[in-house]
Amino acid sequence: MPDVIAIRGARENNLQDVDLDVPKRRLTVFTGVSGSGKSSIAFDTIAAESQRLLNETHSAFVQNFLPQSAQPDADSLTGLTASIVVDQEPMGGNARSTVGTVTDAYAMLRRLWARLGTPSLGTPTAFSFNDPRGWCPACEGVGSVAAIDEDALVRPHLSLNEGAIDFPNYQAGGWYWKIFVMSGFFDPDAKVGTYTPEQRRILLHGPDGKAPKIDVGGASFTYEGLISKLRRSYLAKNPEQLQGHVRTAVERISTRGACPDCGGARLSAAALGSLVAGRSIAECTSMQVSELARWVRGLDAPEYRPLLDDIADRLDALVRIGLGYLSLSRESTTLSGGESQRVKMVRHLGSALTDVTYVFDEPSTGLHPHDVHRMNELLRALADKGNTVLVVEHKPEVIEIADHVVDVGPGAGAAGGRVVYEGDVEGLLASGTVTGEHMARHQPLKTEPRTPTGSLRVEHATLHNLHDVTVEIPTGVLVAVTGVAGSGKSSLVRGVLPRQHPDAVVVDQATTRGSRRSNPATYTGMADHVRKAFAKANGVKPALFSANSEGACPACNGLGIIYTDLGTLEPMKSPCETCGGRRFTEEVLGLTLRGRSIADVLEMSVADAREFFTERAEKPIAAILSALDAVGIGYLTLGQPLSTLSGGERQRLKLAIELGSPADLYVLDEPTSGLHMADVDRLIALLDRFVDAGSTVVVIEHNLDVVSRADHVLDMGPGAGSEGGTVVFSGPPAALVDADTSLTGRALAVRHG
Numbered sequence: 001m002p003d004v005i006a007i008r009g010a011r012e013n014n015l016q017d018v019d020l021d022v023p024k025r026r027l028t029v030f031t032g033v034s035g036s037g038k039s040s041i042a043f044d045t046i047a048a049e050s051q052r053l054l055n056e057t058h059s060a061f062v063q064n065f066l067p068q069s070a071q072p073d074a075d076s077l078t079g080l081t082a083s084i085v086v087d088q089e090p091m092g093g094n095a096r097s098t099v100g101t102v103t104d105a106y107a108m109l110r111r112l113w114a115r116l117g118t119p120s121l122g123t124p125t126a127f128s129f130n131d132p133r134g135w136c137p138a139c140e141g142v143g144s145v146a147a148i149d150e151d152a153l154v155r156p157h158l159s160l161n162e163g164a165i166d167f168p169n170y171q172a173g174g175w176y177w178k179i180f181v182m183s184g185f186f187d188p189d190a191k192v193g194t195y196t197p198e199q200r201r202i203l204l205h206g207p208d209g210k211a212p213k214i215d216v217g218g219a220s221f222t223y224e225g226l227i228s229k230l231r232r233s234y235l236a237k238n239p240e241q242l243q244g245h246v247r248t249a250v251e252r253i254s255t256r257g258a259c260p261d262c263g264g265a266r267l268s269a270a271a272l273g274s275l276v277a278g279r280s281i282a283e284c285t286s287m288q289v290s291e292l293a294r295w296v297r298g299l300d301a302p303e304y305r306p307l308l309d310d311i312a313d314r315l316d317a318l319v320r321i322g323l324g325y326l327s328l329s330r331e332s333t334t335l336s337g338g339e340s341q342r343v344k345m346v347r348h349l350g351s352a353l354t355d356v357t358y359v360f361d362e363p364s365t366g367l368h369p370h371d372v373h374r375m376n377e378l379l380r381a382l383a384d385k386g387n388t389v390l391v392v393e394h395k396p397e398v399i400e401i402a403d404h405v406v407d408v409g410p411g412a413g414a415a416g417g418r419v420v421y422e423g424d425v426e427g428l429l430a431s432g433t434v435t436g437e438h439m440a441r442h443q444p445l446k447t448e449p450r451t452p453t454g455s456l457r458v459e460h461a462t463l464h465n466l467h468d469v470t471v472e473i474p475t476g477v478l479v480a481v482t483g484v485a486g487s488g489k490s491s492l493v494r495g496v497l498p499r500q501h502p503d504a505v506v507v508d509q510a511t512t513r514g515s516r517r518s519n520p521a522t523y524t525g526m527a528d529h530v531r532k533a534f535a536k537a538n539g540v541k542p543a544l545f546s547a548n549s550e551g552a553c554p555a556c557n558g559l560g561i562i563y564t565d566l567g568t569l570e571p572m573k574s575p576c577e578t579c580g581g582r583r584f585t586e587e588v589l590g591l592t593l594r595g596r597s598i599a600d601v602l603e604m605s606v607a608d609a610r611e612f613f614t615e616r617a618e619k620p621i622a623a624i625l626s627a628l629d630a631v632g633i634g635y636l637t638l639g640q641p642l643s644t645l646s647g648g649e650r651q652r653l654k655l656a657i658e659l660g661s662p663a664d665l666y667v668l669d670e671p672t673s674g675l676h677m678a679d680v681d682r683l684i685a686l687l688d689r690f691v692d693a694g695s696t697v698v699v700i701e702h703n704l705d706v707v708s709r710a711d712h713v714l715d716m717g718p719g720a721g722s723e724g725g726t727v728v729f730s731g732p733p734a735a736l737v738d739a740d741t742s743l744t745g746r747a748l749a750v751r752h753g
């Protein structure tokens with residue numbers, strides 16, 4: 001039997017009877033334009049079937065609790081091994097999950113402290129902040145405690161009688177308000193802002209000494225300051241147990257502050273007092289990983305060499321993958337998608353498993369060309385350990401290292417779904433496919449940048465690692481902000497810029513609200529126009545054609561899918577049997593426009609819909625469709641739930657809405673993620689359209705095609721974390737090529753020779 005994963009007749013999503021042999025224990029890259037079907041092969045067919053088969057090995061009882069997935073649509077799939085999907089989903093978990101705990105580096109450090117720390121505390125659990133034996137009792141290892149934001153709670157320009165206390169039951173006439181008014185400490189008609197410091201203290205924290213009793217309507221109550229009262233009644237409780245409106249109010253007035261006992265270190269005083277070479281374990285977890293690795297290597301303890309080497313190797317893996325700027329104490333929930341994926345990768349590298357199929361989703365996301373090469377080494381290392389590594393990628397730097405390339409296309413959606421090339425990288429270059437051609441040809445360097453219309457000043461920025469950055473950002477042009485991961489790009493343009501210039505519109509990849517019910521048609525407002533067109537053609541009211549109305553299928557409430565709640569697990573999905581997934585009642589489905597039902601229209605791709613909505617009265621629909629096509633998502637169907645879109649697709653959908661009436665200033669974070677080289681060309685043309693319409697467009701980008709076509713480049717660095725945080729270059733791309741202190745300049749020079 002040949003050593004391959006053999007796929008025959010695959011038809012998931014847009015796949016057109018794909019036959020494919022993927023070599024095992026090799027590195028295979030899947031590429032092709034966005035929407036061509038790469039994920040449909042790698043994730044929805046190979047990984048999905050492998051996971052389904054694994055689930056089947058559980059007992060029937062356990063299977064009841066697992067998400068039931070249908071068998072992927074294919075004639076046969078053989079040669080599968082157990083698969084692990086390493087994607088960009090933010091790492092689940094809570095405040096207790098840190099870079100150290102998820103990579104196991106922290107568990108290794110605890111073993112080191114258990115053996116070498118003085119005074120000795122014996123067991124590793126004494127250093128665990130997830131165990132009562134190690135945690136700081138004040139914060140139970142979370143490092144922060146809930147506090148009340150006085151400014152959100154008390155409105156100084158109002159008196160008690162006017163409702164100065166902004167909290168349910170404390171407003172004028174409320175039960176607790178009475179206690180404050182009857183206390184005699186305050187004039188209920190005086191603005192709270194005019195209170196003496198003493199009165200303010202009594203209002204918030206109560207008087208010194210024994211709490212006085214207050215008589216309200218014949219009953220006696222203990223007077224307590226507002227903050228201590230709210231803290232005791234609400235903050236100490238599990239928010240889940242509070243009534244909805246109270247919970248909302250509590251969330252509004254509460255903030256989290258560092259724990260006063262441990263200062264955020266999470267550990268007991270005993271754990272913090274145990275030192276190795278003069279340092280506590282908490283000092284070490286707050287260092288940058290790159291510095292910690294050096295420190296561990298320098299420790300003089302020959303008898304513990306194997307443990308020290310293990311720790312240093314794990315830390316080095318983080319450094320090599322471009323994450324040396326993180327600290328082990330960083331909460332995993334604050335990591336970006338790309339960072340999360342790389343942290344997960346490090347965890348797998350440490351695993352003893354072999355002959356596993358790893359499937360990566362664009363692992364180069366967020367990485368500077370300089371770091372991509374180091375990440376490539378880790379992908380190779382996984383394959384060399386005897387694993388099958390499948391990577392969905394677009395960057396030529398990653399495609400280049402593949403043992404085997406699968407190029408999917410030629411187009412997107414129905415125009416794709418076939419394997420257009422399969423073989424080694426050399427063959428790809430000669431194949432004549434869109435990918436092959438782009439591999440050989442880059443966007444030229446812009447030599448005549450636009451003249452700015454003015455500039456925006458960012459002053460004294462110090463967020464995260466920024467070193468008091470003051471910089472002028474030219475307006476009316478396309479600005480690329482570059483630099484290695486962790487150099488401070490996001491801190492500057494996503495953190496500080498919108499604070500100093502609140503009119504900035506940040507177009508990100510975040511999930512949109514209500515994404516199960518929303519789709520491109522509803523999200524863009526096109527659905528309203530489509531309903532009107534159907535209503536007019538049939539002489540009925542437009543609301544009938546809304547999946548939220550009486551026209552919707554009553555069994556699935558217009559979702560087309562039935563979701564069964566499984567408690568903590570992902571809900572189970574099954575197609576609605578009443579409407580067959582078509583979302584509407586039979587009656588509504590019988591009302592047509594030029595022979596098509598509303599369900600037919602929702603199943604059209606944007607491109608097909610452009611050919612259907614050509615009547616004069618349908619101009620608003622055509623305009624939105626053309627914007628969707630212009631941003632490169634013409635292959636999506638109008639009714640595809642937003643929850644199934646990738647981050648990059650969501651970002652382009654948001655951009656399409658902006659095209660109608662462009663704002664002054666846009667900030668985009670890596671808009672090329674998920675885009676094939678051919679799509680990148682279209683994206684650049686789109687950004688140019690915004691700039692030509694008068695907008696300033698600031699993009700965080702690693703993609704050298706975009707950097708080459710920018711009018712102005714701001715390069716952050718020189719390194720990551722504490723070694724970054726300054727602007728190392730500001731000027732046109734043609735000048736950046738000569739800036740040899742800049743890593744971006746060097747990468748650009750290599751490409752443009």
Ligand code: ADP
Nearest residue numbers: 013014034035036037038039040413635636644
């Ligand atoms: P790629 O990974 O190459 O960007 P995909 O495999 O994600 O492409 O998508 C291929 C086609 O299948 C696209 O037209 C896409 O819109 C469609 N598609 C993908 N996932 C779904 C889904 N869950 N429901 C409906 N259509 C989907």
Ligand code: ADP
Nearest residue numbers: 325326334464465485486487488489490491721
């Ligand atoms: P880039 O966008 O260039 O990758 P960032 O601005 O995200 O860089 O990060 C710059 C520095 O700030 C890094 O050292 C990073 O660890 C730190 N940082 C970023 N976000 C946070 C956060 N939410 N909490 C703590 N530190 C952060």
Ligand code: ZN
Nearest residue numbers: 136139259262
């Ligand atoms: Zn604490």
Ligand code: ZN
Nearest residue numbers: 553556576579
């Ligand atoms: Zn239904």
